[in-house]
Amino acid sequence: DAGVIQSPRHEVTEMGQEVTLRCKPISGHDYLFWYRQTMMRGLELLIYFNNNVPIDDSGMPEDRFSAKMPNASFSTLKIQPSEPRDSAVYFCASIRTTSYNEQFFGPGTRLTVL
């Protein structure tokens, strides 16, 4: 299996632009998580899905952030409009409920908003 796939790996954009981050979870996994990692705040859970349904989005910083999971093999995290303080590494992770709780992480997307 290829593992969790994220694209792009790096994104540089200007303030005010829309940014879309993509994630393909491991086949057969029924949970998907989006995290944000910064030096100041560490690793933060933004939102997670179960069977494509958003379960908890309490970590989403504000309305500029949105996430979707249209099917079991694809999820997006969108920021519109982007701001410099959104600069961070965004990780996607997936898990199969029966796998003793091991979350498998993607390589991350490093976002820089100028």
Add this chain to the structure above:
Amino acid sequence: AQSVTQLDSQVPVFEEAPVELRCNYSSSVSVYLFWYVQYPNQGLQLLLKYLSGSTLVESINGFEAEFNKSQTSFHLRKPSVHISDTAEYFCAVRVIKAAGNKLTFGGGTRVLVKP
């Protein structure tokens, strides 16, 4: 709500020396415990986990962690580190009977192994 505290943000250590990374958690209910490792420019990888049974758990690359319920700790140790162990290490907990498979992570400890 549960929380995880990693007391050391950075730990410099010489090659072949021992290292201990401290992790304490707070939770009013039973939890599963995990250590993840993040190598530079990579995602997190599971290093080891405690679910039940023996309180001492080991990884394939020489790390071990001991669950201490009375002290609510899950410290990570390695008796002799290699340069390749340079990474950031995260302790995490998950409430056993909670739905959702959510993990709560500590702030991470950066280990820098010096030759």
